[in-house]
Amino acid sequence: MNTEFLGIIATFLLTLVIAIPLGKYLAKVFAGEKVWTDFLNPIEKGIYKLSGINPKEQMNWKQHLKVLLLINSVWLVYGFVVLIYQDKLPLNPDGNPGMTADLAFNTIISFVANCNLQHYSGESGVSYLTQQYVLMFLQFVSAATGIAAAVVLFKAFRDKTSETLGNFWEFFVKAITRLLLPIAIVIALILTFNGTPSSYESKDQFISMQGDTVNVSRGPAAQFIAIKHLGTNGGGFFGANSAHPFENPNYITNMVEMMAQTIIPIAMVICFGYFIRRRKLGWMIFGVMTIGMLLLMIPSLSSELGGNPEIAKMGISQHTGAMEGKEVRVGPAATAYWSTLTTIISTGSVNGMHDSTMPLTGLWQLLAMMINGFYGGCGVGMLNYFIYLIIAVFISGLMVGRTPEFLGHKVEAREIKIAAIITLLSPFLILAGTAVSAHLFTNYGDATWTVQPKNWLNNPGFHGFSEMLYEMTSSNANNGSGFEGLGDNNTFWNLSTGIVIFLGRFLPIIGPVAIAGLLGRKKFIPESAGTLKTDTLTFSLMTFAIIIVLNALSYFPALTLGPLAEYFTMLK
Amino acid sequence: MKKYIIQSIRLTLVLIVLLCIIYPMGIALAGKLSKGNGGGEKITKNGKVVGYALLGQSFTKPEYFWGRPSAVNYNAAGSAGSNKGPSNPDYLKEVAARIDTLLKYNPSLKRADIPADMVTASGSGLDPNISEQGAIIQIKRIAAYRKIDERKIAELVVKNTNGPLLGLFGPSTVNVLQLNLALDELK
Numbered sequence: 001m002n003t004e005f006l007g008i009i010a011t012f013l014l015t016l017v018i019a020i021p022l023g024k025y026l027a028k029v030f031a032g033e034k035v036w037t038d039f040l041n042p043i044e045k046g047i048y049k050l051s052g053i054n055p056k057e058q059m060n061w062k063q064h065l066k067v068l069l070l071i072n073s074v075w076l077v078y079g080f081v082v083l084i085y086q087d088k089l090p091l092n093p094d095g096n097p098g099m100t101a102d103l104a105f106n107t108i109i110s111f112v113a114n115c116n117l118q119h120y121s122g123e124s125g126v127s128y129l130t131q132q133y134v135l136m137f138l139q140f141v142s143a144a145t146g147i148a149a150a151v152v153l154f155k156a157f158r159d160k161t162s163e164t165l166g167n168f169w170e171f172f173v174k175a176i177t178r179l180l181l182p183i184a185i186v187i188a189l190i191l192t193f194n195g196t197p198s199s200y201e202s203k204d205q206f207i208s209m210q211g212d213t214v215n216v217s218r219g220p221a222a223q224f225i226a227i228k229h230l231g232t233n234g235g236g237f238f239g240a241n242s243a244h245p246f247e248n249p250n251y252i253t254n255m256v257e258m259m260a261q262t263i264i265p266i267a268m269v270i271c272f273g274y275f276i277r278r279r280k281l282g283w284m285i286f287g288v289m290t291i292g293m294l295l296l297m298i299p300s301l302s303s304e305l306g307g308n309p310e311i312a313k314m315g316i317s318q319h320t321g322a323m324e325g326k327e328v329r330v331g332p333a334a335t336a337y338w339s340t341l342t343t344i345i346s347t348g349s350v351n352g353m354h355d356s357t358m359p360l361t362g363l364w365q366l367l368a369m370m371i372n373g374f375y376g377g378c379g380v381g382m383l384n385y386f387i388y389l390i391i392a393v394f395i396s397g398l399m400v401g402r403t404p405e406f407l408g409h410k411v412e413a414r415e416i417k418i419a420a421i422i423t424l425l426s427p428f429l430i431l432a433g434t435a436v437s438a439h440l441f442t443n444y445g446d447a448t449w450t451v452q453p454k455n456w457l458n459n460p461g462f463h464g465f466s467e468m469l470y471e472m473t474s475s476n477a478n479n480g481s482g483f484e485g486l487g488d489n490n491t492f493w494n495l496s497t498g499i500v501i502f503l504g505r506f507l508p509i510i511g512p513v514a515i516a517g518l519l520g521r522k523k524f525i526p527e528s529a530g531t532l533k534t535d536t537l538t539f540s541l542m543t544f545a546i547i548i549v550l551n552a553l554s555y556f557p558a559l560t561l562g563p564l565a566e567y568f569t570m571l572k
Numbered sequence: 573m574k575k576y577i578i579q580s581i582r583l584t585l586v587l588i589v590l591l592c593i594i595y596p597m598g599i600a601l602a603g604k605l606s607k608g609n610g611g612g613e614k615i616t617k618n619g620k621v622v623g624y625a626l627l628g629q630s631f632t633k634p635e636y637f638w639g640r641p642s643a644v645n646y647n648a649a650g651s652a653g654s655n656k657g658p659s660n661p662d663y664l665k666e667v668a669a670r671i672d673t674l675l676k677y678n679p680s681l682k683r684a685d686i687p688a689d690m691v692t693a694s695g696s697g698l699d700p701n702i703s704e705q706g707a708i709i710q711i712k713r714i715a716a717y718r719k720i721d722e723r724k725i726a727e728l729v730v731k732n733t734n735g736p737l738l739g740l741f742g743p744s745t746v747n748v749l750q751l752n753l754a755l756d757e758l759k
Contacts, residue, residue, distance in 0.1 A: 007741035047590075051583040066573075071580035078584065123649050133592045140591050141584075169583065176587070181595065188599045192610060195626050198596075198603030199610035203649060206614070206621045208629040209752060210636070215649040216624060218612055222603065223596040240651035243695030245626040246612065251742035307688065308658045314668055316686040320703060320743065324663075324692040325653040328640070328701035331743035352695045353653035463657035485655035570659050 004333035008301075011255045011337070019263040023270025023282075029178050030151045030171060031158075031275060037178050044177055048169070055173075058164035061517025064152045065510055067168045068145060072112055072506075075141065079108040079134045083126075092127035093202030094217070099125070106494035106501075111135050113505035114142035114377060116228070116235030116348055116480035117471075117497060119489040123217040123239055128200060135235060136224045140184075143231030143264075144175035146379030149509050150268055151175075153386060156520030157276045157407050163521050179264070180230060187226035187260050195249040198222040221246055229260035232377040234348030234480045242338075242351040243327055254330050254351060258338055261347040265375035268382050278407070281535040285385060288544050292374035296364045297340040303360040304336040309570055325353030336361065343368035346377030348480030355458070355467065355483040359570065362466055362483075363563035369477040370426065370555050371547060377478060380505075383512040389534065390419040390515060391550070392543040396532055405531060409519040422511035426476055427554035429500045433472035434558060438465065440492065451490040458485025462569065466562035471497060476504035615749060617756075623749050624648070628700040631752060634677055635717040637702075637710050639748040640689055641670055644697035654693040667691050678713045685709055701745035704733050720758060728754055 028035045048055050059067070082089065083104035087097050099107065103119055110117045111134070120126060126135065148171035155165040192198040197218045204216045221237040225247050228235055235241075242248040242257055269289065273282015307318030321332035330338075335352035342349055343365045354365055368374065373384040390406065394416050397404030404411040437456075440447070441464075445454030457464035467483040474481055475497040482488070488497070525531075533539060603610030613625040623629050628639045630646040639646075643654035656663035670691040675681055687705040707729045715722040732751040736742045 003736040003739075003741055004743055007737070010741055047583070047586050050586045051579055053579050053583065067576050067580070070573075070576050071583065074577070074580045074584055121650065121652075123651070132596055133588060136596070137588060137592050141587065169579070173583075176591070181591070185595065185599070189602060192599060192603040193606045195606070195608065195613055197608075197610060197612045198600050198606075200600060201611045204611070206623060209617075209622050209749070209756075210629075210631060210633060212630055212646075214623075214629060214646065216612065216627065217649045217651075220596050220600055222610075223599045238651050238696075240653065240696035240698070243653065244651045245628070245696060245698055245700055249626050251737045255741070310659060310664050311667060311688060311692075314671060315683040316671060316688060316691065317684055317705070318688040319705070320688065322658070322692075323688040323694075324656065324658070325695045326692075327695050327699050328689055328703055328743065329699075329745050334742065350695070353655055355655040355657060356653060358658055458655050459657035459660045459663075461659070463659060466657075483655070484653070485657070566657070566659055 004331045007251065007255070007334055008337045011258050014255070015259045015262045015266065018259065019266035020270055022263055023267035024274050026179065026267055026271040027274035029174055030154070030271070037182070040177050044173055047173055047177070053169045055167050055170040057167055059166065059168055060164055061152065061156070061513055064165060064168045065513055068149060068509070069506070072145065075112050075138060076108055079111065079138065080104055082130060082134050083107055086127045086130045089127065089129050091129035091200070094127070096124055096127050102491045102494040103489060106498040109498045109502050110480065111138040111235065112142055113478050113501045114146060114231070114233055114346065114380070115475065115478035115501045115505065116233045117475055117482065117501065118235050118480070119494055121239035122237050128219055131224060131237065132220060136227060139224070139227045139231045139233040139235070140176060140180055143180055143227070143233065143378040144172050146377060146509070147175040147179070147264070147268070148172040148379070149513055150379035150382045152513055153383060153516040154272055154275045156516035160408065160524035161521060165517065165520065180227065184226040184230050187230060187256060188222045190256055191225055191253055192222040194253050196222040196225060196246055196253070218246070225257070226260070228349060229257045229347065230264065232261055232265065232345050232347045234342065236349065242349050243353065248330070248351055250329055254334055257349070258334070258341060261345055261349070262341055262375065264378050265345050265381045268379060269375070272382060276407070278535060284535050284537070284540045288540050289374045289385070291544070292371070292547070293340065293344055296344060296368050296374070297337060300340050300361045300364045301333060301336040303358040304332045306358070308358065322358055325356030327352065339365055340368060342481060343479060344371070344374040344376070345381065346372065346477055346479045348474060350481050353484060354470070354481055355485045359563045359567035362470070363559055363567070366470060366473055366559060366563065367551065367555070369473045369479050370430070370551050372426070372477045373547065380478070380509065383509060386512045386516070387419050387422050387508070388543055388547050390415065391423060392539070392546045393532065393534065394419070395546060396539065396542055400532065402530060402532065405525060406519060406534065408524045408527065409522045410525065411519065415515045415518055418511050418515050422508055423550065425503065425507055429476045429504055430469070430472045430555070431558060433475070433496055433500050434469045437468045437472070437492070437496070441468070449490060449492065451487045456487045458487070462562055462566040466566065469558055469562050472500060475500040478505050615753070617753060625749075626700060628698050629749060631748060634713060636752045637707055637714065637748050637755065640699050640702055641691065641693045642697040642699070643693045646698060648698055651696045651698050653695045653697060678709060680712055681709055700747055700749060702748055704729070704744055704746055707733075707746045707751065714755070724758060725755070728758065
């Protein structure tokens with residue numbers, strides 16, 4: 001047991017040892033200062049030249065968003081076509097079929113949006129071509145999109161007043177060449193030398209010791225799993241995601257994969273502080289996020305290590321904790337820690353099945369995705385947290401009776417309206433989506449669909465409600481993990497979650513970038529005695545309180561119907 | 573607008589070459605140097621492949637150590653967990669039935685000694701490991717079926733228990749396939 005705790009603590013400390021210097025490095029990279037990776041300059045020049053891009057061209061916030069949305073549209077079209085026709089394209093040694101239109105719709109949005117919700121299973125649903133040329137490609141570029149959008153926002157606060165905010169292509173390409181690709185190479189090598197397959201060989205067959213014939217799915221998985229974590233994507237190469245022994249062979253790889261998904265989100269916070277030359281603000285944000293992470297992680301840990309009370313009644317020993325859906329080589333402690341990381345950050349990869357975790361662990365997982373800003377996904381975590389900051393500035397301003405200001409720029413009606421819309425969007429999508437699915441389940445259970453609504457759920461009662469709530473929450477947060485008992489590969493779930501993922505991705509990128517663009521070009525007001533300082537302990541506590549209050553008000557009723565109700569029933 | 577669309581398409585093509593051809597091919601080449609040459613490490617017995625080092629396989633015969641229950645019956649071409657919720661009554665019945673099976677095949681076993689991992693399905697359905705306790709409770713049964721001294725088998729379990737990483741981090745595990753291979757070697 002103690003070694004399991006030590007494992008988590010060591011993982012977190014090692015994460016910080018990498019993430020903090022990485023954040024400082026990123027601040028220099030995006031500011032165009034000299035860094036040791038400048039030897040990659042010629043490669044970047046080559047990329048710009050072949051693509052007809054002038055990286056010196058300055059863009060305002062609207063141009064940034066235009067470019068971002070255009071290139072994302074290109075990926076949507078390209079990926080959709082490949083997914084539909086993958087059976088007729090090369091690199092399909094296992095002969096897997098093409099996707100149906102609704103599944104392809106869901107899958108392509110899910111991967112473009114850095115969500116990686118998967119309604120197919122990796123072994124049987126996609127070809128190697130799809131895995132690499134569409135899904136893995138999108139794992140790189142969707143992460144780079146998020147990072148570039150965050151850098152645009154940072155740029156708005158670097159100088160006193162700025163109309164133009166740098167070049168989107170430059171941020172995007174550098175996010176790949178200076179950050180994602182080099183680290184992904186290191187991780188992929190660690191994985192492949194620990195046993196994760198990396199070759200293009202097709203399925204294998206062997207006769208087991210007891211004489212059973214066993215088919216083994218393989219493929220170039222190490223490359224995929226490296227970027228799936230580093231880019232906070234989370235989609236598995238195999239159906240069981242990182243619980244699969246090929247995806248996550250041992251405790252070392254488990255530590256590496258946990259670190260991989262956490263370093264960029266933390267680095268982006270540190271990068272923010274250094275980039276806008278307000279280091280203290282960066283550290284304060286990091287502090288709030290870390291406290292939030294711990295407050296979600298410690299209770300998860302305790303409820304998983306406590307074991308399942310229903311199984312305890314059967315009189316067996318749960319000395320290692322609850323084991324359903326978990327792997328022995330990982331253990332419940334590291335599974336609980338991972339479940340917190342993967343939900344606060346929008347990774348959504350799993351090393352144990354969330355559907356089988358204890359009710360309260362499920363509660364913390366849901367809440368983590370609802371908040372979606374403690375570290376958060378690659379780049380978008382900072383964008384989400386920025387909205388909380390603006391709301392906190394506004395409310396604090398009202399409390400002291402002054403015009404709210406953020407980093408020397410007046411926050412006025414237009415910015416607040418955008419922030420309010422983005423804040424309200426999440427509860428609307430999650431709760432309306434869950435309400436519609438619960439309505440269909442109860443009132444139209446016999447509808448003659450491919451999967452009848454009454455057969456959607458793998459578990460009865462409150463837990464079944466949690467399965468639907470989780471699916472919608474995960475989609476909106478662009479997380480991609482699931483209570484996988486849900487029968488989700490059918491028209492209703494494919495279309496509804498596809499739409500939720502799309503809105504939950506692009507509006508929360510457009511909103512913060514627009515606010516930053518609008519603020520950045522306003523006249524700079526020098527700090528005075530009456531300025532509300534945003535890098536103080538008081539303001540950090542205020543932001544934390546706002547985050548808790550906003551989310552508690554939005555989601556408490558839904559959480560009561562699902563995990564809380566299940567918890568109290570099990571207490572009986 | 574048109575300029576941006578053309579740039580988007582060209583950049584996408586360039587990045588596909590970098591990220592989908594150069595990067596994965598490079599890793600695949602390096603992977604050739606790993607155990608199993610990047611295709612997964614295989615375990616052979618008398619020149620025949622009997623399994624993959626990392627993948628669990630089904631053991632149901634009483635003279636072998638059993639692994640964990642699997643929701644997909646150890647199908648290595650379709651991994652999955654059970655996804656059963658902790659309060660699901662059908663699931664709890666299943667667990668109770670697994671406990672009864674263990675008690676039936678291991679008559680001297682006490683309920684309180686059964687570790688949870690032996691009666692719950694793993695996340696992948698392919699878990700190659702059990703806990704040390706999960707192996708210890710099976711020693712008597714195997715000794716009886718194989719007519720080998722219990723102490724010899726207990727020694728084997730100790731020898732095949734892998735401690736935490738560096739002795740410090742994570743749980744200890746027993747690899748069921750390796751343990752059973754060693755068991756077959758025992759005379």
